[in-house]
Amino acid sequence: MSGMADPRKAGAGPISRARLDRGRGALGPALELVHTGRAPTRAVLTAELGVTRATAGAVAAELEALGLIRVDARPSAPAGSQGRPSHRLEVAENGPVALAAQVHTDGFRAALVGLGGRIVATTPGCEAVDADPAKVLGAVVEAGADLLRATGRRCVGAGLAVPSAVAEPDGLALNPLHLAWPAGEPVRRIFTDLVHAAGITGPAFAGNDVNLAALAEHRHGAGRGARHLLCVATGHRGVGGALVLDGRLHTGSSGLALEVGHLTVNPEGRVCHCGSRGCLDVEADPLALLTEAGLDPGPEVSLLDQADDLLRTRYAEPAVRAAAETLIDRLGLGLAGLVNILNPDRVILGGLHRGLLNADPERLRAVVAERSLWGQSGSVPILPCTLDHDSLVGAAELAWQPVLDDPLAALR
Structure with missing residues (x-):
């Protein structure tokens, strides 16, 4: 990690190695705290992680080096406050995005969603849904790929929200009744194949639209x-x-x-x-x-x-x-x-x-x-619920989860 002693260098003993391991293990939890707005400052991050100030600073610096967050080392102090204010932490405005797609009875839409649940770009909603899921998903993936080309953003993966129970582990849409799709369509496999065929990197996921709305609202909205x-x-x-x-x-x-x-x-x-x-x-x-x-x-x-x-x-x-x-x-x-x-x-x-x-x-x-x-x-x-397009934001959360679990592994 940048900002931490490398134990392979001369003079690095057990204490440095332990600090390095703790810091790497804290990257995911730290990113999730910033992502969900629960760590607006480095002081809060230190307390939430239960680590030293030095470790929290190194973790924040590494996440900033990965292009995921921004550290403001010179924040303005609130009126009447005393002492130096803690470094402010926020998601990087121009950082990576996830491709989010949603299909519902009356159409479909694609969007790019950054950390913090922020919708960076979205396509106009389409108002026609074909009875062939591959045609619909192909159109929404193409729209998402156009957004990625237009913005030049790095993509960490893709998520799809559908109005159907999605059975695991195979990702089958069991009851897409109002879409006139056949029951049991392998929507996750179809979506994954189309995402990768479009040259979009990262894993692809699919889930029920209300499940994903709840996930988004819990992390960023009324929940x-x-x-x-x-x-x-x-x-x-x-x-x-x-x-x-x-x-x-x-x-x-x-x-x-x-x-x-x-x-x-x-x-x-x-x-x-x-x-x-x-x-x-x-x-x-x-x-x-x-x-x-x-x-x-x-x-x-x-x-x-x-x-x-x-x-x-x-x-x-x-x-x-x-x-x-x-x-x-x-x-x-x-x-x-x-x-x-x-x-x-x-x-x-x-x-x-x-x-x-x-x-x-x-x-x-x-x-x-x-x-x-x-x-x-x-x-x-x-x-x-308070979020606009909460199912889209939730679909993006599926794609962001591997990054939240292990930022270094996911982004490398």
Whole structure:
């Protein structure tokens, strides 16, 4: 590591070698602390890592030499403070990026995402999704490759978010129902082959879009600081859920955990594509809101955009308010059951559910508190997701993870 004594040089004894090993072992944890905003200064980094000031300084210098962070050795002191302020740490503005891709019912998008969850560049969203996953993924990878060429950024890898459970270890999209893709498509292999064929270096990954949104929100958004985070979201169609436990995404034994869309919230309700009736998936998504309001969804604009616009511009109309309250009650019933089972310390809502929460937060929180054992003994915070394109940011997190685990190995 630069800035540390090399034990192979004359005069380097056991103490220097131990310091070097500790420093290298701390690179990943240090980068993650800066990446998630938990170490804004070298003093905080020293305390969080439990190392000496010298080791923390050498670790920060090495990460800066790798082009990952920036160390400001002469930060301005806050007014009224005494003593020299600690060196400030932040992610490098022009550092490497990850290629992130997202496919949903109404289109797809590619983006470049740097450390800190910052979207550096993004393509316009495409509004057509072919029934052949290879054609769709080929188009989104090509769009991402164009972004990389235009920006000249180094790429550490690629991540893909899809609206389907993704089974491990093979990366199969088991239920991409609203995409009209065949069940069990090997999306990770297809995506990986296309990424490498485009000359993009680094590993490639794929995951469920709500899982990845939860991961992004936990590291950079409304879920930051939560130990046990429950995320429930509806995008363009259907409802998904995700759970982060002690900072790690909980995906179950084979990647299929938290299929919350098939909780029954209205036993006499609509028939669900799973064969049951009244599932959250068909009772609390954008199509359900439009239908409850007595509206015919138009084909020109995505269902999510239509539903969001309805809440934003026509909520005062009795039919729209009644439809929203019906969905809020169904969503609250589902959330209460999940809170009873999982006992999270925070719940975050994305997509249309964020709009329903903003429309009538007290009603939703009251339903959850009334129906939930833990809600009655102490309210569980229910917050809206805060990141734009959180599934894209989460897809990038998959690609960044090897760098966070071992920066030296990943970048060499």
